[in-house]
Amino acid sequence: MNVALEAHELRVCYGRRTIFDRVGLRASAASFVALVGPNGAGKSSLLRVLAGVQRPASGEVTRPKRTSLIVSSVSPPADVSPRELASYGPAIARAWWRIFDDENERAVVDAALGRVGLRERADDPARTLSDGEIQRAWLAAALATSPQAVLIDEPTTHLDLRYQIEVMTMLRALARSGVAVVAAIHDLTLAARFADVIALLAGGSLRAGPPDEVLEDNALSAAFGVGISTHRDPLGGHIVCIAR
Amino acid sequence: MAIIDAGRPALGHLIARRRAGWIVGLAAFFLLVACIALLVGTVPVPANAILAALAHPSTPGLSHAIAWDIRLPRVLIGACVGAGLGIAGAMLQALFRNPLVDPYLTGVSAGGALAATIGFAIGVSFAAIPLAAFVGGLACALLVAFLGSGGAATANLRLVLAGVAISALCSAAVTLVLLRKGSDTLTILSWLAGGLSGRGWNDLVWCVLYLTIGVVATLFLVRALNALRLGTTAAAGLGLDVGAARLQVLGAAALLTAACVAVSGVVGFVGLMVPHGVRRLIGGDARWLLPGSAIAGAGLIVGADTLARTLLPPTEIPLSVLLAFVGVPFFVMIARRPVEL
Numbered sequence: 008m009n010v011a012l013e014a015h016e017l018r019v020c021y022g023r024r025t026i027f028d029r030v031g032l033r034a035s036a037a038s039f040v041a042l043v044g045p046n047g048a049g050k051s052s053l054l055r056v057l058a059g060v061q062r063p064a065s066g067e068v069t070r071p072k073r074t075s076l077i078v079s080s081v082s083p084p085a086d087v088s089p090r091e092l093a094s095y096g097p098a099i100a101r102a103w104w105r106i107f108d109d110e111n112e113r114a115v116v117d118a119a120l121g122r123v124g125l126r127e128r129a130d131d132p133a134r135t136l137s138d139g140e141i142q143r144a145w146l147a148a149a150l151a152t153s154p155q156a157v158l159i160d161e162p163t164t165h166l167d168l169r170y171q172i173e174v175m176t177m178l179r180a181l182a183r184s185g186v187a188v189v190a191a192i193h194d195l196t197l198a199a200r201f202a203d204v205i206a207l208l209a210g211g212s213l214r215a216g217p218p219d220e221v222l223e224d225n226a227l228s229a230a231f232g233v234g235i236s237t238h239r240d241p242l243g244g245h246i247v248c249i250a251r
Numbered sequence: 252m253a254i255i256d257a258g259r260p261a262l263g264h265l266i267a268r269r270r271a272g273w274i275v276g277l278a279a280f281f282l283l284v285a286c287i288a289l290l291v292g293t294v295p296v297p298a299n300a301i302l303a304a305l306a307h308p309s310t311p312g313l314s315h316a317i318a319w320d321i322r323l324p325r326v327l328i329g330a331c332v333g334a335g336l337g338i339a340g341a342m343l344q345a346l347f348r349n350p351l352v353d354p355y356l357t358g359v360s361a362g363g364a365l366a367a368t369i370g371f372a373i374g375v376s377f378a379a380i381p382l383a384a385f386v387g388g389l390a391c392a393l394l395v396a397f398l399g400s401g402g403a404a405t406a407n408l409r410l411v412l413a414g415v416a417i418s419a420l421c422s423a424a425v426t427l428v429l430l431r432k433g434s435d436t437l438t439i440l441s442w443l444a445g446g447l448s449g450r451g452w453n454d455l456v457w458c459v460l461y462l463t464i465g466v467v468a469t470l471f472l473v474r475a476l477n478a479l480r481l482g483t484t485a486a487a488g489l490g491l492d493v494g495a496a497r498l499q500v501l502g503a504a505a506l507l508t509a510a511c512v513a514v515s516g517v518v519g520f521v522g523l524m525v526p527h528g529v530r531r532l533i534g535g536d537a538r539w540l541l542p543g544s545a546i547a548g549a550g551l552i553v554g555a556d557t558l559a560r561t562l563l564p565p566t567e568i569p570l571s572v573l574l575a576f577v578g579v580p581f582f583v584m585i586a587r588r589p590v591e592l
């Protein structure tokens with residue numbers, strides 16, 4: 008398998024508190040990794056470190072040249088339209104002396120908006136968009152950078168069921184197009200259904216593998232501090248996690 | 252929130268039109284104010300005499316001298332100072348993600364004033380004063396940014412406190428320099444008080460030169476300013492080198508401020524009020540906010556300067572005094588309600 012993103016022996020500390028230590032993760036191109044774990048385990052920190060936005064206390068990360076981090080829990084300014092949001096990445100990547108965008112750049116932005124189905128609403132300000140559309144706009148912002156790896160923090164939080172499925176479907180399609188996708192997801196069942204790899208970050212360490220391996224009752228119960236049992240969805244066959 | 256798509260007008264188009272409309276409106280306001288500023292003054296000259304003098308630059312006379320040597324350069328300098336401070340304020344507010352920030356509060360003005368005072372005191376030529384002001388302003392801005400950084404939740408408060416503290420330190424140092432210097436104290440003091448009285452073409456040339464460099468630098472920073480509106484993590488996540496971008500924005504803002512401080516002394520509150528007002532009208536997108544702030548700042552300074560020299564004849568009220576009377580209530584007002592940058 009073609010490894011796109013690889014991290015070794017990562018340690019992140021805030022002051023004297025160590026959030027996690029000796030964490031390693033590999034994400035191959037075209038795979039969808041769901042990062043799960045309790046609040047405060049360091050999912051957001053790990054994504055920032057993987058993206059190179061935050062420096063780890065120790066350890067190293069190998070990432071593709073074009074890696075985008077999307078913090079989708081943050082709302083964009085109310086007057087920003089999806090087209091503007093999607094244009095920021097290409098604008099930053101442009102040579103510094105070129106003040107204006109060109110035909111090519113506009114086409115890339117347009118294609119990204121098309122892929123998330125936002126072409127109709129491309130020029131509407133964020134305040135008029137639904138939460139689902141905002142998430143799709145963030146996704147378009149990542150797509151417009153023509154990424155080799157996309158890291159997304161909580162793309163499904165605050166979304167209702169329909170939008171959750173929609174966003175996860177898009178992320179999986181993005182992975183299938185050859186991009187390494189790592190997304191922090193709270194909903195274990197959702198993660199199990201869509202992701203190729205589950206990375207469970209809890210208690211300062213990380214365990215990654217296929218959903219069947221990682222999502223098992225004892226490990227999950229210990230990680231979240233609450234009894235969790237796993238079942239099989241009689242229709243799809245994927246894992247369903249229920250807290251007791 | 253569900254939005255029904257059928258028959259909806261193109262919202263983006265409407266917004267762009269509205270923004271352009273406001274820019275045109277602000278430009279019209281500026282032109283109106285500039286015309287009034289040319290036509291009124293302490294020396295009563297009929298409006299048509301001024302217009303005639305402006306139309307025929309080669310005919311000498313009193314109205315010619317007033318129009319060409321006093322009022323026109325003063326209006327142009329006022330426009331430059333207002334535009335520069337407006338842009339610098341808008342950039343600093345976006346950079347620090349703090350609506351209470353302006354060149355004055357971040358210590359850029361005070362640092363520039365201190366460096367310029369030292370320059371005047373040791374007899375540096377006027378051409379180099381903006382450069383001295385730039386170095387001083389940038390040094391103070393960096394110091395304030397450093398002192399005010401970290402600790403996300405309290406960063407805004409710390410930044411403003413650091414700015415106030417550094418500004419106070421600079422003012423104290425200015426006083427010390429003036430005391431040691433002795434001779435030219437009055438000239439330097441009247442310059443420091445902030446205002447445009449007695450400024451001429453020579454000042455304008457240097458101000459324009461430095462402003463142009465600052466504005467050109469700003470053009471390259473527009474995309475970084477817009478990306479920074481998303482927050483530093485999101486901007487970095489899309490590939491922005493946040494550290495470098497912040498330094499560049501700070502540098503450009505310091506240069507713009509320095510160009511203004513060198514000709515007009517410390518004129519507070521313009522960099523605060525103008526971007527704020529303009530943001531309320533046309534939003535925080537730097538592509539619109541920066542030109543809007545430039546035009547509105549020019550209008551505000553030219554208008555306030557006109558009032559400053561005509562309100563209490565023959566006394567000229569220092570520009571900064573007049574602006575403080577408007578600026579302080581404004582500051583209190585925006586400190587009370589939240590605004591999006």
